[in-house]
Amino acid sequence: MTSSASNLLNPVAGPVELTRQLCNIASVSGDERGIADAVEAVLRDHAPHLTVTRDGDTLIARTELGRDRRVALAGHLDTVPINENLPVRNETDPETGDAVIWGRGTVDMKAGVAVQLALAVELTQPAVDLTWIWYDHEEVASELSGLGRAMRNHPELFGADFAILGEPSNGTIEGGCNGTLRARVTMRGKRAHSARSWMGENAIHRAGALLAKLDVFTPERITVDGLEYREGLNAVRIEGGVAGNVIPDHVSFDVNYRFAPSRSAEEAIAYVREFFAGADEVEIVDLAAGARPGLDDPLAQGFVAAVGETPTAKLGWTDVARFSALGIPAVNFGPGNPLLAHADDERVPIRQIEASMRSLRDWLTATS
C-alpha cells in the first residue's frame, strides 16, 4: 500500500461522491491493485472497529461484536474494459430524467461498493455482526474469481447467516439466481459424395428434429421460496459439414440451459439428457448451480421490510451462488439497472444510491 492511496477515496463524503471516486480509479479485471490499495487505506484510516484481512486484491473486513447473527456484504472491485467512458460525469438520464452518474463501472458495480464502503466506516455498532468483502476478478473466467480464491484460502472468515451481493438490482432485492449449464449435442451420420447422397446419412438433417423441438418448447416458470424463476433452454451455436459436395457425417450444437435454483446440478444434467435423448452424444461442457433466495429466514424478512419493495428472482448467474454453495442464503441488492451493466453508457441514478444506503442502514441497525 502506498501512502498516497489514502487520498484517492474519502468515505465521509457520502456514497454518491464515493461512487465517483471509485469509478475514477481504473480497475479493469487484472488491474485491481490500485483500487484494493485505496480501499485498504480507507479501512486502516477510518474503520479501526474492523478486522481486515487481505488476500491478493481481495479485502475481508469483519466486526467481532459477538452478535447472535452475522451478515456478509460483498462487492467486486473490477470492471469490464473502459471504452472512452472514464472519468465519470454528471448527466441527466435521457430516458427517465433522473440525475445520474455516467461512465464505466457506475452500475457494475462501483455504486454498490460505495454504499457498502460508506456503511462499513459508519456502522461501528450494527445490530448484527458484519463481514464486508471486496474482491477482484469477477468479470472474467470463473476460476479467476477473487471471491472464490479467498473462500478457499480463508474459510473461517466466511461464516454468515445471510449474504448480500451488491450487484445492480435497481435498488430492489433480487433473490438467489438461476443455475446455468452448457452442453454440446452431437449428431452423427455417414459421409458420401453428394452426387450419391443415398449412400450416406446426413447428420445435419438428423439434427433438425431436435432443433424443431427446441423451437416449439416453452421453458418452465418455477416458484422457489416465493419468487418466480423463468428458465431458458437455447441452442447458442451450431457447426457442421465437411465440404460443399460431401454428405456431412457430423454436426454439433451448444445448448445453454438456465435452470431454477430448486433444481440441483445433477437434476439439471438429467433434464438436458432427457430432452436430447434422440441425440448421439450429449456432453456437459460447463455447469454452475443456482442459489435459492432464502427469503424465508426472519433475518431476510427484516431486510425485505426495510427495502419496502417486492423481491423478484435474479435470472442471471451471480456470485450469490458461491455463498449458496457454503449454505448461506444470499440475494442481490444494489443501485443501478442491471440491463445497463457492461453497456458503454452505463449510468446510475443518484437517488438509487441514496435509497440503497438508507435501506441497508435501517436494517443493519434495527435487526435484533
Added chain:
Amino acid sequence: MTSSASNLLNPVAGPVELTRQLCNIASVSGDERGIADAVEAVLRDHAPHLTVTRDGDTLIARTELGRDRRVALAGHLDTVPINENLPVRNETDPETGDAVIWGRGTVDMKAGVAVQLALAVELTQPAVDLTWIWYDHEEVASELSGLGRAMRNHPELFGADFAILGEPSNGTIEGGCNGTLRARVTMRGKRAHSARSWMGENAIHRAGALLAKLDVFTPERITVDGLEYREGLNAVRIEGGVAGNVIPDHVSFDVNYRFAPSRSAEEAIAYVREFFAGADEVEIVDLAAGARPGLDDPLAQGFVAAVGETPTAKLGWTDVARFSALGIPAVNFGPGNPLLAHADDERVPIRQIEASMRSLRDWLTATS
C-alpha cells in the same frame, strides 16, 4: 514442341501400352504442357489425315471428309496430384482378380485418352466425321477449364451431332449428367442475453423445421430419354451463433441440389426457392445445369448397340454439360471404375481398355 516429345508416346503399340505411356508423363493440372506436346507430336507424325489446332495445352484434331454427320470425342489430359503412385505398374486387382494397370491417372482418365488417341491415328476413313479433343485443367475450378476456353476461342471447331467424353464408366455408356446447384439458406432472429432468452428470437431454433423437412424428404427419381436420374437435396454445411450466453440472431446452411437434366437451371432455382419458402433468405451460390443423354438419336442408338450394354444415368456433373450447353447430346464412355477416380490406388482393367477400343472402332466405322 520439342523434337524429343515424339518419342514419349507410340500410338501403334495399342491402347494398353499407350495408357502406361500417357500415365507416366506427369501431368497434374497446370502442368500439362509436356503431355500436350507429346500428343501433338503423335498427331503430326502419325495422323496426317487430321487437321490440328492447338489452344494453350488443348488440342483439337478433325477429319474433314464431308460426311453427313460428325461425332466429337473428348478427354482431359490432367490428373489430380500424384501421391507415390507413379510410374504405373502391372497388378492383379485384389477384388476382381483382373489384370490391371495401377497408378495415378489410369482411371481418370489416361486409359480413355489412350483409346481415343489410338483410334484417332487408326481411323483414316471413319463413317462419320470426327473431332478429337484433348484438353487441360479439368480437375480444378470450372473457370480454368481448357475445354471451356477452347470452345470460346474456336466455336467453329466444335460443331457436332453427338459427343462422347472419355470419363471412366466401366466401359458402359453413362448418359448425360445431373445438374448441381448450391444455395445458402439463412434464418434470422434477435439477440438477447441467454439469461433472458424470451427477450430474443432464436435463429438456430427457427432453422429446425427446415432441417427436419429435409430429413424426411425423399428426393425424386426422374426418367429422361429412357435413363433414370436420381436427385439429391442436402444440407452440406451449417454455421451459426454468437457466444455461449447470447441468443443467436443468425444461422446459415448450405444446400446442394443435384437435379435431373430434364430441369433447366431456372427450374432448379425455383424448386429450391419453393422448398425453402419458410427461410428468411435463399441465395444461389453456384449453379451448373445438367445434360440430357440424347440417346433417342439414331446415331446414339448405333453406339448403344455397339457397346451392347444398357446405358445408365451419370449422376455427377461432368464436361458433357459443356457439349449439352452447345446443343450437342453427350454421354460418358470410358474404361475404369468411376468410384476409383482420384483414389490413390486407382487402377484400370486391361480388358476394359481393349473392349472400349473395340466398341468405339466398330461403331465409328459402321455408322452410316
